[in-house]
Amino acid sequence: MNAAGVRMVVTRARSRGTGASLQGGGEKAAPLRSGEAAAEGRKSYGPVKRQRKARRLSVAYEASEGEKGEGPERLQAPSWEPQDWRLQLDNIRTMRSGKDAPVDLLGAEHCFDPSASPKVRRYQVLLSLMLSSQTKDQVTAGAMQRLRARGLTVDSILQTDDSTLGALIYPVGFWRKVSRRLSSCGVGGGGLPGQASLASKVKYIKQTSEILQQRYGGDIPASVAELVALPGVGPKMAHLAMAVAWGTVSGIAVDTHVHRIANRLRWTKKATRSPEDTRRALEEWLPRELWREINGLLVGFGQQTCLPVHPRCQACLNRALCPAARGL
Ligand code: SF4
Numbered sequence: 001m002n003a004a005g006v007r008m009v010v011t012r013a014r015s016r017g018t019g020a021s022l023q024g025g026g027e028k029a030a031p032l033r034s035g036e037a038a039a040e041g042r043k044s045y046g047p048v049k050r051q052r053k054a055r056r057l058s059v060a061y062e063a064s065e066g067e068k069g070e071g072p073e074r075l076q077a078p079s080w081e082p083q084d085w086r087l088q089l090d091n092i093r094t095m096r097s098g099k100d101a102p103v104d105l106l107g108a109e110h111c112f113d114p115s116a117s118p119k120v121r122r123y124q125v126l127l128s129l130m131l132s133s134q135t136k137d138q139v140t141a142g143a144m145q146r147l148r149a150r151g152l153t154v155d156s157i158l159q160t161d162d163s164t165l166g167a168l169i170y171p172v173g174f175w176r177k178v179s180r181r182l183s184s185c186g187v188g189g190g191g192l193p194g195q196a197s198l199a200s201k202v203k204y205i206k207q208t209s210e211i212l213q214q215r216y217g218g219d220i221p222a223s224v225a226e227l228v229a230l231p232g233v234g235p236k237m238a239h240l241a242m243a244v245a246w247g248t249v250s251g252i253a254v255d256t257h258v259h260r261i262a263n264r265l266r267w268t269k270k271a272t273r274s275p276e277d278t279r280r281a282l283e284e285w286l287p288r289e290l291w292r293e294i295n296g297l298l299v300g301f302g303q304q305t306c307l308p309v310h311p312r313c314q315a316c317l318n319r320a321l322c323p324a325a326r327g328l
Pocket of ligand 1: 264265312313319322323
């Protein structure tokens with residue numbers, strides 16, 4: 001591997017040190033959606049001035065090399081890589097060394113019951129990822145705590161009626177946005193804010209749990225293709241589930257933080273319009289051994305420093321290296 005960024009493509013996915021594998025000894029992976037991704041579209045590389053409207057994307061998933069798991073290891077030079085990315089990455093690692101962002105304390109790796117069986121832990125990981133869509137880590141963690149207090153398994157969720165489940169996870173979801181949209185349209189009347197969205201979240205959880213019970217014996221599938229086929233599970237969730245629940249690096253998990261920061265630092269060859277576009281662009285050049293690390297690193301950086309609105313560039317070690325900082 002040379003300094004210019006020649007990368008080794010590992011053809012079989014494997015566990016990485018930073019991820020907790022929940023694979024149970026002797027348990028067989030029972031492998032299984034519809035695409036859901038929050039898009040933060042924009043036209044330029046400048047800092048995002050406001051949160052963009054979430055939109056549903058149709059995801060045509062192609063199995064990564066890690067999932068194919070065949071062929072010898074080979075060296076492959078990326079045709080393009082960003083200028084100064086290693087320096088920028090090192091600076092972000094330095095800024096994130098305190099590991100005290102919400103994602104470090106309340107992310108998916110911290111929401112499951114460590115004393116539960118591996119199968120149940122994997123289900124809890126997936127559920128926390130489903131709840132986390134468009135939701136702050138603190139809110140997701142609170143909902144998971146309430147669910148776990150009742151014994152969180154596929155069976156317990158299926159036995160819980162929809163209104164009780166909705167009350168347990170509330171206010172997880174898109175309720176603020178929906179509430180605003182509904183009220184701006186003069187729709188909604190006297191119901192809870194975002195009631196429609198909460199109902200969707202409950203519906204997805206119930207439908208996915210039903211599928212997991214019927215097809216996977218209460219476990220979660222062990223491939224991205226099957227995970228994204230589950231109702232309410234998007235590519236980001238799938239890749240995180242593969243990493244946290246199965247200890248397998250299947251791809252880069254890109255949420256709005258990773259999407260935004262990658263564009264600000266010009267880690268994509270051209271500006272990308274959606275997290276899925278950013279994932280593909282990053283996977284073209286970022287060495288595979290960094291795929292697992294990059295999500296948590298950038299999410300926490302986005303939560304603490306490179307904020308969606310008014311990023312703290314004065315305190316950022318990348319200020320002199322960041323194209324977006326120059327316009328601030
Ligand atoms: S200087 Fe730092 S905080 Fe500001 S936009 Fe660039 S990476 Fe984000």
